[in-house]
Amino acid sequence: MSEAQVTFRQFLLNNRRAHGTDKDLIFLLEDIATACRIISHRIRSGAFAGTLGATKDVNVQGETQKQLDVIANEVFVKHCSNCGRVAALVSEEVDEIIWLKDRPAAGDYLVYFDPLDGSSNLDVNLSVGSIFSVVALEDALERTSDEAVLQKGSRQICAGYAIYGPSTSLVITTGSGVDGFTHQQGTGEFRLTFPDMRIPETTREFAINASRYHHWDASMRRYVDECLSGENGPRAQSHNMRWTASMVADIHRILTRGGVFIYPVDRENASMGGKLRLMYEANPLGMVVEQAGGMASTGTDRILDLPPQSHHQRVAVVMGSSDEVRRINRYYQEAQ
Known part of the structure; x- marks a missing residue:
């Protein structure tokens, strides 16, 4: 099978065999991919659904929320909550941490996300995206607290983003390089289209x-x-x-x-x-x-x-x- 035909699920399973990726992380990443597909659809149909434009609310950052900011956040929260290993969700759009467990265990996941980055571009039909990362707790928590999510970036076990442009792309790393996938319309699949992405050392x-x-x-x-x-x-x-x-x-x-x-x-x-x-x-x-x-x-x-x-x-x-x-x-x- 050529690399261009490899689906996101096949890639994750191959990654598990090669690098020992946790099966629960695979389930979570598939849920995140589903969230990104839904957000992509909501963006593309925003003009017809009347969901472009701002709300009357201001988020914790002091920024006026777009309707699709709120929708994208709801989609991320819903789908990331499916994985039983997720202990907490930390979103740009919400002031408080969303705790899903009262007493998280060692190895449980903290998920951080900006559900819709660059939403000021929506009304002029330019590219926007979603950003996410995952940290695994080193130790069990007797109680939840804001301090528990203050983890250094070096402790991330996975990170990535989706970009909603002429096509919808999903780019991820689980700590062994970076790979990019493109959503294939009509199939619902993300397929590997940009394997082993590398940034050149020099640039102009x-x-x-x-x-x-x-x-x-x-x-x-x-x-x-x-x-x-x-x-x-x-x-x-x-x-x-x-x-x-x-x-x-x-x-x-x-x-x-x-x-x-x-x-x-x-x-x-x-x-x-x-x-x-x-x-x-x-x-x-x-x-x-x-x-x-x-x-x-x-x-x-x-x-x-x-x-x-x-x-x-x-x-x-x-x-x-x-x-x-x-x-x-x-x-x-x-x-x-």
Whole structure:
């Protein structure tokens, strides 16, 4: 059977034989894939169902919720709750942790997710996505608490995302590389279409919200100025700049052709610690990027080593091709 014909289930079973993937994790990942298929359908039919546009509510991040933010969250909660090993769900859209067990056992799962990343793109028909990761508890818990979910990204046993674009793709890692699947319309199957995804070390492409230039510190301005100065600048080469306002879409582009994604701490967001959330954005995508041969940093520290302070913590993010991440890290070090 060719790789393009391998279904998501067959891939997971092969992974179990090769790497010992836990059978309950396979069940959970199949539930997540089902959630992503449903969300994809709800997005594509949103204009007909009247589910585009905003609600009257604001989420815990202080952001106005889109109707599909709420729908996607409900779909994730419903399907991730199917697995009997799941102890808690941690969502961007919900202030409180959703505990499914009163006394979780060692090995039970904590699931973190951003159910609909980049939802501001919905009304203009641009790509959006979902992000997820799984941590297994090291020890049993006598009682549940917010502190129990504050796990370093290095403890993730699985991470991935779905991107809802011209096709629906599902990209995952269980700690042995990164593989991408495409939803085959009419069959309901995700099939392996991008095996062993790798990020090249070097790149001439970066993704950043340049409208925030006047908020950046000197290190970030230095990096972007050098990239934009082109062949006559200190780097003696031209660079492309991209920005889609969806972290998933930008990271997916980097996974397929290289680049670096940057959302730094700046003067405007410094009081919050940055813009992007550590537990269900930076950590999961950081694991994916590292497993594909890239690097994930705050500009000073490895993201996956950060000890979380809260489950809605925000951080600076620099991730992608390793040469560029190292360069940005060096610029921050030289500025200290």
